[in-house]
Amino acid sequence: MSELTEKIKKIFTDEKLDILIGYEKGSLPLRGTPCFIESAEDADKLIFDSTCHNNLAKYLTDQKKTEVDARKIGIVVKGCDARAVVQLVVEKQFERENIVIIGVPCKGVIDPSKLRAKLRDKEISDFRFDGNKIIVSGENFQETFDKNELLSDGCLSCKYPNAPQYDYFIGDPAEPIASKDEYADIDEFEKKPPDERWEYFEKEYGKCIRCYACRNACPMCYCEQCFVDCSMPQWIGKGGNLSDKMIFHIVRAMHLAGRCVDCGACAAACPLNIDVRLLGKRIEREVAERFDFTAGMDFETPPALATFREDDKQEFIM
Template identity: 40%
Template sequence: MHTYIDKIREIASRLLKEEAVEMVIGYQEGTLPMISPPMSVRSAEDVEKLTWSSHCCINLANYLTDIKGKVAVFAKGCDCRSIVNHIAEGKVKREDVVIIGVPCNGMMERRTISNIFGDEIEEVVEEADGTVIVRGKGREEKYQKSDLLRQCCRVCVHKNPVLYDELVADPVAIPEDIQRYKEVEKIEAREIDKRWKFFENLISTCIRCYACRDACPTCYCPTCFVDEAQPQWVGKGDDEPDVMTFHILRAFHTAGRCTDCGACVSACPMGINMRAFTKKLEKDCLDLWDWEAGLTSDMRPALETFTPSDPEDNFK
């Protein structure tokens, strides 16, 4: 059992009893192992259903847009930056949300675990020392959590919440030797045709279910560009140009707003790593405008501001 769980339930039940909030958004135990679905709790009796694990991959900031009434939400470092983003963009009011910060040591990738274990998994248990015990088909294996982390969690440098009303635990240490953009640099180093092949291959399995869009907290347009019919900018089939257009535009909409929470990748039924698109934009925002999403709500986002010193190398 995770050490945070008692504290999480205690905070949730206190806030509900005091009627400080109408609802608490957190995670529950899923019916399948390695998936923690989101849940909303409205009464103090139900807080026992709340849980915490290393499978809380979903970004709960997604449920805050245009919400009515006062709510409390559990937020990891990346979720918290998404909430700051929402505040900056006017999608949620700071006074309407109680942010319960959860310092995060990274979430695990369920596909990695399944691949290593091989058989069907019945149970995954985490020990406090970072050992993960996987059980299934009458056998049991032990792994290190650090080997099973999601790719985005491996390169995360904002593990601790940036804006919170309460913290569940003390902030966690952030390793200094993280190479944040190793993946992007690897792609950048390739020739242009190889890059095209790489991305063509990356999206070749996409079934256009839009799970990545739905899981993404930055995607809240009333009518998404893929649902527009007049004019129709993106074809609805699974033709490669259409799928590629969808992924390019989806990524572009998150430019300067994506917090690399990895919810899109975790939600994808086909296991597509669409972070290959968004991570590049994140890197560009940092390189060109020294901007990182969700660290402050006092500054306007990179693509919303103009200064005479902005780089314009690609202008004639």
């Protein structure tokens, strides 16, 4: 029995949890998958490692919608997941005392869409971690990847690998990866001429098949009805028009302004590897630099776009 399962069993009993949301081994190599534990004995199947890329905070708002009772829910969180939980509490999506936050140290998670793009149909039957390397092998091949090649983009510049707020913390806090400057991609992208930038977004968002996996994987997207699902009035068309796809992605990014925790769930969920992170990251930067705000760090600070200061900069106003 690992330290994780042992401690979680104790927490489950001590806290009288009704349900615990954690990770178990998935059905494919290098894929952890969310699981719901309903009794302490069940906890044996829990795991936590770099294959656990999903942001479980997503399920807290889901639970809220299907259950009217005040069940006590435990949740295993990485740094980014914890920030999402905190942000959801700030946004009054559920009561703080009904949630038991169990932090685990995160060394970065593997983005399945990156794995897919790298390996295509070569199938992994085995893998192991070797320091900063991931060695994957299959029937007729073995490949060694630098861990950074497969980690989610957000992980590479992650400053908060451990939950900033928690009730329990299992293991020793992880060191931030920070192998890359947080805004390097953005600086690089901004050097391009505007038309080229627009073309890039048209190309990326043009691939969108409107499956809404990015939206649905995002813990901060919890609206009862999304604007894309409104039919009276129908805000945007569904017929695959490029302009509609663009608007979906811009508005999605805007709705996450000052709320996004850069967990990478959207990018990992996209079946077509669309770059859904770039715009969100630029918005996150604007919020950080203009309003000095980082989402999900504490339970008191209101979301950046739901508050104001009288002396906010207004250089853009005519």
